[in-house]
Every structure is written in C-alpha cells, then in structure tokens.
Amino acid sequence: MSDSPKGPRVILEEPAPRLDFQWEQAVVPVAVPAPRARWSGLGRVAAGAAVLGLGLAALDAANFVVDQFGRGPVQGWATLGVVGVGFGLLAGGAWRELRSLAALRAVDRARVAFARQDLETARAEALRWAGGVAEAASLQPALRQAGSTEELRALLEGGPLRLLDAEAAGLGRVAAVQAFSITAISPSPGLDALVFAWRGVRLVRQVAALHGLRPGLAGTFALLRRTLFDAATVAATDVAVDAAARALLSNKLLEQFAGEAAAGAVAARRMLRLARVAAEACRIVPPLR
Amino acid sequence: MPADPFGLLRDLAEMPERGLRNLIGQPRIRLAVTGLTRAGKTVFLTAMVANLLAAGRGRRTLPQLEQAAGGRLRGVRLVPSASEALPRFDVEAHLAALAADPPAWPGRTDDLSTLEVTLDLERGSSLGSLLGGLIGRRTVTLELLDYPGEWLLDLPMLDQDYAEWSAEALRRLRRAEASTAAHEFLAWAEALPAGTAADEALARRGHALYRDALRECRDRLGFRFLQPGRVLNPGPRGETPLLWFFPLPHPRGGGLAGLLAERHAAYVAAQRADFFEPFFRRFDRQVVLVDVLGALHAGQAAFEDTAEALAAIAGALRHGGGWLDWLTGAGISRIAFAATKADHVPARQRDALAALLGHLVAGPQGRAGEAGVPTSVHALASLRCTQDDVAMLDGRPVAAVRGLLLANGRSAKVYPGEIPLRPPEPGFWEHGFFEMPEFQPPRLDAAGGSGVPHLGLDALLAALIGDLL
Numbered sequence: 001m002s003d004s005p006k007g008p009r010v011i012l013e014e015p016a017p018r019l020d021f022q023w024e025q026a027v028v029p030v031a032v033p034a035p036r037a038r039w040s041g042l043g044r045v046a047a048g049a050a051v052l053g054l055g056l057a058a059l060d061a062a063n064f065v066v067d068q069f070g071r072g073p074v075q076g077w078a079t080l081g082v083v084g085v086g087f088g089l090l091a092g093g094a095w096r097e098l099r100s101l102a103a104l105r106a107v108d109r110a111r112v113a114f115a116r117q118d119l120e121t122a123r124a125e126a127l128r129w130a131g132g133v134a135e136a137a138s139l140q141p142a143l144r145q146a147g148s149t150e151e152l153r154a155l156l157e158g159g160p161l162r163l164l165d166a167e168a169a170g171l172g173r174v175a176a177v178q179a180f181s182i183t184a185i186s187p188s189p190g191l192d193a194l195v196f197a198w199r200g201v202r203l204v205r206q207v208a209a210l211h212g213l214r215p216g217l218a219g220t221f222a223l224l225r226r227t228l229f230d231a232a233t234v235a236a237t238d239v240a241v242d243a244a245a246r247a248l249l250s251n252k253l254l255e256q257f258a259g260e261a262a263a264g265a266v267a268a269r270r271m272l273r274l275a276r277v278a279a280e281a282c283r284i285v286p287p288l289r
Numbered sequence: 290m291p292a293d294p295f296g297l298l299r300d301l302a303e304m305p306e307r308g309l310r311n312l313i314g315q316p317r318i319r320l321a322v323t324g325l326t327r328a329g330k331t332v333f334l335t336a337m338v339a340n341l342l343a344a345g346r347g348r349r350t351l352p353q354l355e356q357a358a359g360g361r362l363r364g365v366r367l368v369p370s371a372s373e374a375l376p377r378f379d380v381e382a383h384l385a386a387l388a389a390d391p392p393a394w395p396g397r398t399d400d401l402s403t404l405e406v407t408l409d410l411e412r413g414s415s416l417g418s419l420l421g422g423l424i425g426r427r428t429v430t431l432e433l434l435d436y437p438g439e440w441l442l443d444l445p446m447l448d449q450d451y452a453e454w455s456a457e458a459l460r461r462l463r464r465a466e467a468s469t470a471a472h473e474f475l476a477w478a479e480a481l482p483a484g485t486a487a488d489e490a491l492a493r494r495g496h497a498l499y500r501d502a503l504r505e506c507r508d509r510l511g512f513r514f515l516q517p518g519r520v521l522n523p524g525p526r527g528e529t530p531l532l533w534f535f536p537l538p539h540p541r542g543g544g545l546a547g548l549l550a551e552r553h554a555a556y557v558a559a560q561r562a563d564f565f566e567p568f569f570r571r572f573d574r575q576v577v578l579v580d581v582l583g584a585l586h587a588g589q590a591a592f593e594d595t596a597e598a599l600a601a602i603a604g605a606l607r608h609g610g611g612w613l614d615w616l617t618g619a620g621i622s623r624i625a626f627a628a629t630k631a632d633h634v635p636a637r638q639r640d641a642l643a644a645l646l647g648h649l650v651a652g653p654q655g656r657a658g659e660a661g662v663p664t665s666v667h668a669l670a671s672l673r674c675t676q677d678d679v680a681m682l683d684g685r686p687v688a689a690v691r692g693l694l695l696a697n698g699r700s701a702k703v704y705p706g707e708i709p710l711r712p713p714e715p716g717f718w719e720h721g722f723f724e725m726p727e728f729q730p731p732r733l734d735a736a737g738g739s740g741v742p743h744l745g746l747d748a749l750l751a752a753l754i755g756d757l758l
C-alpha cells in the first residue's frame with residue numbers, strides 16, 4: 001500500500017438521483033421464535049416451595065383419607081368429600097387467577113401485534129376478544145375479512161370500543177356522583193380516602209369486566225398497576241374529563257353542596273379520570289401516539 | 290472536579306429511587322453523548338432514536354442490539370413530555386428535514402434539548418414472566434441530551450481560577466498555527482501593561498478580538514480546544530455581559546484583570562449550574578463521538594488539539610471507581626468511543642479509522658479501564674450516505690466511496706486518503722488541508738417508520754446498553 005496515492009481526492013461525476021439502500025425492504029419484520037424463558041434462582045425457589053407445600057399437603061390428605069377408610073366407610077367417604085371440595089375450591093380459585101392474568105397478557109399481545117402491524121396475530125387476538133365481549137360479537141365476520149391492521153383497528157375503534165368507552169364513562173359518572181356525595185357528608189378526610197380507594201378499585205374492575213377481563217385478586221392488582229402507570233401517559237388536562245365534570249357538577253342538587261365541598265368536586269373529577277384511564281388500560285388496541 | 294459538598298448529599302438522596310427502580314426492573318439510564326462541535330451528536334441521537342423506535346415495531350434495524358436483548362424487545366416509545374423547562378429534542382423534525390427534497394442536515398445546535406425513550410422488554414426468567422402481569426414489563430428508560438459541542442470545553446474550566454485559565458488559554462493560542470489566526474488579539478493583549486484600569490470599552494474591544502480569534506481557529510483551522518464555549522456559541526439568549534472576558538498575560542491584581550476575573554468566575558458558576566450540575570455530574574453510560582477523519586484532514590496541529598481537548602474533557606468527568614461512587618451507585622459504568630462519519634471511508638479502511646481513534650483516546654480510555662469501566666472503540670456512521678466504489682487514481686484502482694454531494698447534487702467518488710493506524714508521522718501531513726465534502730443523506734422514509742440506514746450503530750448500542758436488556 002506504500003505507493004498508493006497519499007492525499008485525499010474528490011472525483012466529480014454527473015448529477016444522479018439520491019442513493020437508495022432499499023432500507024425499508026431490508027428491515028421488514030420476520031417472525032422471531034419466542035424467546036425461551038429462563039428459570040432464575042428465585043423462580044426455582046418459589047416453584048420448589050409451591051410443589052413441596054401443595055404436594056406434601058396432597059400426600060398427607062391422601063394418607064389421611066386411607067386411614068379414615070380403615071376406620072369405616074362412612075368416615076372414609078366423608079373425609080374424601082371434605083378433601084375433594086377443599087382442593088377443588090383451591091384449584092378453582094387458582095385457575096381463575098391464572099385466567100384473569102392470561103387475559104391481561106392477551107391484551108398486551110394484541111397491542112404489540114397492532115404496534116408491529118402483525119396482521120395474523122392481531123386478527124387472532126381480536127377475534128378471540130370479540131368472542132368474549134357482547135358488544136363486539138357481531139363484528140367477527142368483518143374482522144375475519146380485514147386486510148390490514150389499520151382496517152382491524154378502524155373496525156374495533158369505530159364500533160365496540162366506542163360503545164365500551166361510552167359505557168365506561170357512564171360507570172365513571174355513577175362512581176363520581178357517589179364519591180362526591182360521600183366526600184360531602186363524611187366526617188373525616190381519612191374516611192374519604194378509604195371510600196375513594198374502595199370505590200376506585202370497584203370502578204376499575206367494572207370497566208375491566210366491560211372489556212371481557214374478569215379480574216381476580218392478582219388480576220385486579222395487575223390492572224390497578226397498569227391503570228396507574230397509564231395515568232401518567234394520558235394527558236393531565238383531559239378535555240373529555242373536563243366536560244363531563246362540568247356537566248356533572250352543574251347539577252342543581254350538587255350545586256347546593258359545592259360551596260363547602262370543593263374536595264368532593266376533586267374526588268368526582270378523579271373518578272371520571274380513573275374510568276377513562278382504566279378503559280385505556282383495558283383496550284386491545286394501543287392508543288395512537 | 291473540586292469536591293462539591295452537596296453533590297454527595299444529592300447522590301445519596303437519589304439512591305433509594307435508583308435502587309427501587311433497579312429492583313423492580315425498570316431502571317432509568319442517563320446516556321451522555323459527548324462530542325466536540327460538528328462531531329455528529331445531533332445526527333447520532335436522531336438516528337439512534339429513529340432506529341430504536343423502528344426496532345420496537347419489529348423492524349430489524351439494529352440486529353446486534355436485538356441479539357443482545359435476546360429477542361425480548363417488545364416495544365419502544367418516546368416518553369411524553371411532562372413539565373420540563375427545557376426544549377424537547379425534536380426527532381421528527383430532524384428526520385423530516387433529512388428526508389426532505391432537497392435534504393438538510395441539522396444546523397449547529399445552539400441550545401440544550403432533552404428526550405426520554407423507554408424500551409419495553411419481556412422479562413427473562415420464568416418467575417419474572419409470571420409476575421410480569423403483576424409488576425409490569427421490564428423497562429429501560431434512556432435519558433438523552435443534545436447540546437452545542439462548544440460548551441463541552443467549559444468542563445475543564447470548572448476547576449481553574451482566572452489566572453490559571455488565562456495562562457492555559459494563552460499558551461494554546463500562542464502555538465504556531467493558532468497564532469496566525471490570533472495575532473491581532475495577542476498583539477493587543479500583550480501591549481496592555483500590568484495593572485491596566487478596569488474600562489468597559491477596553492473589555493469589549495478585547496472580547497471582540499478574542500471572539501474573532503476563536504472563530505477563526507474553529508472554522509478555518511479546525512481547532513476544537515477553544516474556551517469559553519459560549520463565546521463561540523452563546524445560546525438562545527445571545528451574548529450577555531457575562532461573556533465579556535478573555536485571557537490576559539498579567540491576570541493577577543485589580544483593575545481590568547479584576548473585572549475579567551469576576552466575569553470569569555460568574556461564567557463558570559453559571560455553566561456549572563445550568564449545564565454541568567444537571568446533566569454531567571451523574572450519568573451511567575457515555576458515548577464519546579469523535580470526527581477523527583475531520584481532525585486528520587485538518588492537519589497536525591488540529592489533530593493534536595482535538596486529542597488534547599478530548600483528554601481535558603475526560604479529565605473533568607468523573608469515571609466512578611471511587612468508593613463513594615461505588616456506595617451511591619453513581620459514576621459511569623460503560624463507555625463507547627466512536628469515530629463518526631465512517632461512511633466517508635471505504636469498508637476496508639474502517640478498522641484503521643477505529644484503530645486511529647483508539648490511539649487518539651488512549652489516555653481517557655486507559656484511565657476508565659483503571660477505574661474498572663469497560664470501554665469499546667467503534668467506527669460509526671449514524672446515517673450512511675455512501676456506497677463503496679473503486680476510483681482510478683494515477684492509472685491505478687483505489688478503494689473509494691461514492692455519494693451525492695450536498696452542495697450541487699452531483700455524484701462524486703471520494704478517495705479519503707490512506708488512513709493511518711496510529712497518529713501519523715510529520716511527513717503524512719504534507720498534502721495540506723482537505724475538507725471532506727458534505728454528502729446528501731440517502732432516500733429516507735419521511736415518517737421514519739423503518740429507521741435510517743447506518744453503519745455499526747447496532748454494535749455500538751449493544752456494547753453500550755446491551756447488558757441492561
């Protein structure tokens with residue numbers, strides 16, 4: 001290389017169209033295999049504890065039933081019945097919890113699919129969702145025909161999601177009136193906060209039920225977390241909430257209180273907002289940026 | 290950095306939040322992009338955010354980063370603004386300008402702007418993915434800042450008083466090449482007797498001469514170690530009396546020297562409060578962008594000046610490693626050095642470019658290594674504008690790059706010269722000053738949905754934040 005030209009050089013040519021690396025085609029998404037979950041140390045400990053607890057309890061119970069049969073058939077059958085019902089309830093509860101978590105994760109899957117414009121996944125999720133929501137059931141044939149995620153989104157936004165939003169807003173108004181009245185008459189702010197929290201959790205669960213999510217305990221917790229996180233992304237001054245609050249609070253009866261119940265107005269406003277954010281958190285279509 | 294008694298308190302105050310965020314797997318990472326003026330910071334931030342957003346939509350724009358994330362990247366979003374007092378770094382506007390016809394590169398940055406990007410990741414472990422529904426996905430939030438490159442050179446000023454700074458600044462101006470640009474200022478300043486009375490007209494005159502000298506050094510000679518930064522790039526508020534100071538050969542005592550020393554102190558305090566304290570006192574990851582080729586082509590003096598500037602900046606930033614940093618979890622935990630505009634050289638010369646950068650930043654890199662901070666060196670084109678080609682020079686084929694010139698839209702083959710693997714011998718500089726022409730960006734999708742073409746951006750990000758994903 002020692003005899004190659006030393007200094008830099010520019011060699012001019014003719015005008016030309018802009019370079020094109022065909023970048024859009026080069027980076028189109030491919031279906032990636034789902035990453036395999038690793039078992040972390042903590043995960044193994046938790047799973048081990050669960051297996052030991054449940055397994056040993058089951059073995060213990062089985063031994064006990066056998067012993068009881070030794071004493072006589074009546075004792076045996078009675079014990080079997082008690083054990084069966086007990087474990088059955090446990091399993092049923094766990095199943096419900098898992099299902100409610102799975103439903104939430106399905107919402108996440110659908111949102112990711114919409115964001116990535118992955119039509120097949122988005123369609124499958126939308127169909128599954130529509131199967132479980134009365135307002136959307138009639139839409140299934142149209143969803144099957146949709147040719148793009150944009151079309152899917154338009155179908156969902158235009159029909160069922162609008163209805164559900166309206167219903168959620170209705171639930172929010174009911175909760176807002178209750179929060180307002182309770183704050184107006186309750187003797188202590190501590191009690192206010194308690195009532196507000198309880199009513200808020202109920203409201204979030206009601207909205208979730210609208211969207212076909214029937215949250216158990218874990219599901220409710222997950223939903224609340226999502227709602228609170230999403231609250232940060234919904235604009236703080238929300239035109240829809242403002243309008244609803246004004247309409248609600250200019251009610252003749254409520255105006256009587258309004259003087260000393262400024263705190264009540266705030267509580268009512270928060271309920272309205274909570275309903276909106278909860279609806280946002282449950283939608284299977286991600287919000288447009 | 291002089292010990293700041295409140296800095297430690299602030300670090301301690303941030304500890305619980307940092308700890309909690311790491312515990313639930315939602316860390317916030319401040320990514321400091323340092324680079325001298327024209328190094329390519331604004332383009333880098335634009336390309337990085339655009340490509341991250343595209344990767345979040347499943348586009349394979351950053352394959353090595355995706356690999357580092359184990360395919361668990363589920364989405365990327367810009368954090369909506371809350372109530373920041375600073376302007377927002379406008380990725381969309383920069384992308385639109387680059388994609389427009391005719392295209393435009395971002396202008397010189399003249400103010401701070403910030404942006405936060407959140408990466409959503411599937412949790413890796415089974416327990417994590419089970420709990421994922423409960424405690425949420427893993428997220429990594431990157432805090433980004435864009436700023437004028439000139440201001441970075443105020444960092445070494447923070448621990449100097451006026452007399453020390455004067456001596457240093459004059460020493461640099463008196464070097465052979467610089468003194469041609471600064472002779473008017475130097476002659477004027479040296480004619481001032483010691484103990485000149487404080488006079489506003491004199492101060493203004495000296496400032497104007499000094500400013501012209503700095504501009505000349507930056508624009509004609511390609512020098513970078515020029516202080517104070519705000520004289521070259523005053524920012525949105527324009528020139529304020531704070532800036533009307535300059536180095537003096539007799540910097541001690543009252544009179545004019547006293548006045549200038551006062552302004553110097555006020556300037557340093559202001560830069561510390563507005564720029565250094567909020568953004569550079571604590572950060573987690575650092576990218577150092579260097580326009581190696583530009584410095585090389587600007588000649589030996591400019592090349593050495595760039596190396597000196599980089600070393601001074603690195604010396605002013607803290608690299609963790611102290612036990613206090615370890616205790617408070619502050620300090621940098623990874624540094625990536627990148628030679629930008631690597632699309633200005635053909636593929637087989639890019640390793641040489643990275644090797645040369647390695648020599649240029651050997652000091653800072655060694656110091657970081659001693660503090661236990663992993664570092665890496667890359668050749669990077671944030672936005673690739675050329676294709677490899679072959680040019681015929683003196684009847685012999687040489688590897689070159691071909692791109693469209695921004696100035697006239699004509700296609701051009703550019704042979705960038707032989708890139709030396711280490712700081713070159715004096716004989717290398719004989720061909721004189723060469724300025725790399727600006728290229729037009731390639732055709733881009735104006736909406737930016739697919740990111741932008743780049744060289745090595747994914748490798749750099751994988752080395753820098755891959756361990757967090």
Ligand SMILES: Nc1nc2c(ncn2[C@@H]2O[C@H](COP(=O)(O)OP(=O)(O)OP(=O)(O)O)[C@@H](O)[C@H]2O)c(=O)[nH]1
Pocket residue numbers: 324325326327328329330331332333394395396397398399436437438439629630631632633669670671672673674727728
């Ligand atoms: N070909 C090519 N040119 C680049 C690239 N990145 C930056 N440039 C060129 O370098 C110039 C400066 O880049 P900027 O990103 O604006 O530099 P900066 O560090 O923000 O500069 P200041 O704002 O002045 O501090 C751009 O106008 C481009 O011409 C790249 O990846 N490829």
Ligand SMILES: [Mg+2]
Pocket residue numbers: 330331332395396397398435436437438
């Ligand atoms: Mg810039």
